[in-house]
Amino acid sequence: MNNANTRPIRLGRISYTNAWPVFHHFDPARLPFPTEVHSDMPSTLNRKLRTGDIDLAAISSYAYGISSDSYYLLPNLSVSSFGRVQSILLFLKSPLEKVLHGTIALTTTSATSVNLLKIIMEKFYGGKPVYEDAEPSLEQMLENADAALLIGDHAIRASWTNHGYRVLDLGEVWNIWTGQWMTYALWAVRKETALRYPEAIREIYEGLTASKSLSQENIGPVADKALAQIGGTADYWNGYFGSLRHDFGAEQKAGLKLYFQYAKELGLMDGEPDMAELPLPYLLDNLSNRR
Numbered sequence: 001m002n003n004a005n006t007r008p009i010r011l012g013r014i015s016y017t018n019a020w021p022v023f024h025h026f027d028p029a030r031l032p033f034p035t036e037v038h039s040d041m042p043s044t045l046n047r048k049l050r051t052g053d054i055d056l057a058a059i060s061s062y063a064y065g066i067s068s069d070s071y072y073l074l075p076n077l078s079v080s081s082f083g084r085v086q087s088i089l090l091f092l093k094s095p096l097e098k099v100l101h102g103t104i105a106l107t108t109t110s111a112t113s114v115n116l117l118k119i120i121m122e123k124f125y126g127g128k129p130v131y132e133d134a135e136p137s138l139e140q141m142l143e144n145a146d147a148a149l150l151i152g153d154h155a156i157r158a159s160w161t162n163h164g165y166r167v168l169d170l171g172e173v174w175n176i177w178t179g180q181w182m183t184y185a186l187w188a189v190r191k192e193t194a195l196r197y198p199e200a201i202r203e204i205y206e207g208l209t210a211s212k213s214l215s216q217e218n219i220g221p222v223a224d225k226a227l228a229q230i231g232g233t234a235d236y237w238n239g240y241f242g243s244l245r246h247d248f249g250a251e252q253k254a255g256l257k258l259y260f261q262y263a264k265e266l267g268l269m270d271g272e273p274d275m276a277e278l279p280l281p282y283l284l285d286n287l288s289n290r291r
């Protein structure tokens with residue numbers, strides 16, 4: 001390759017099932033340059049991408065929003081839903097009226113959803129709860145809180161237990177109040193990496209989009225893996241992946257823009273992120289110049 005890498009490209013992979021369709025058919029070991037895969041919770045990937053410990057990752061859309069100056073978005077990749085998401089869930093031990101001015105335990109694995117919850121509780125419902133960070137374990141969280149927010153597979157597993165709590169699906173609440181899509185995760189690359197290793201980033205991008213397309217054609221292999229590793233039923237996983245969208249088009253962007261606007265209004269974010277995408281034409285020019 002023209003820009004012979006002087007070090008491995010470090011990729012961050014969300015370990016939750018929601019991101020699997022974009023990663024499942026992409027095997028970094030087959031790339032013609034060394035890569036290092038960091039499989040982690042979203043909050044860890046958010047931090048590692050910000051500090052430069054990794055180069056490219058699926059991260060919380062909120063984390064992208066507060067550091068967008070340093071990143072390019074990989075076009076048309078996201079974890080989004082229009083309505084129910086099934087894995088971003090608020091479990092209510094107390095009635096909602098009490099929760100609104102009570103205590104809510106927040107999973108430490110999230111960034112988008114904790115801020116989405118604040119928008120829902122404060123802007124939509126007019127509440128002012130106290131928030132406390134907690135490890136993602138439902139019963140422990142609810143020992144000292146009126147409600148608990150879980151995301152990803154922690155939320156999915158908790159939703160299968162016979163807990164008896166009322167459950168709010170934040171994707172559904174967002175959609176009812178705004179009529180919009182909600183985007184939870186985006187794929188971002190550090191600008192300095194994109195400019196230094198354009199061909200490598202392009203190949204990774206192509207691998208991810210090819211995996212997304214294969215999963216969109218047939219979710220079977222991804223659903224089978226989830227069934228084997230997490231449990232549940234084939235119907236559950238087909239329904240779960242069916243309610244997620246991994247594209248990032250005009251409709252998803254409009255929803256995320258509104259989320260960023262509300263986050264700014266509540267003082268959860270400073271500016272309006274510009275959603276600058278990886279300059280693919282630049283990468284293509286770069287390539288064709290050398291052929």
Ligand SMILES: C=C(O[C@@H]1C=C(C(=O)O)C=C[C@H]1O)C(=O)O
Nearest residue numbers: 042060087110111112113152184
């Ligand atoms: C759909 C989901 O989206 C996720 C939610 C995130 C967040 O709240 O920061 C980050 C990445 C995604 O894993 C989920 O967790 O189930």
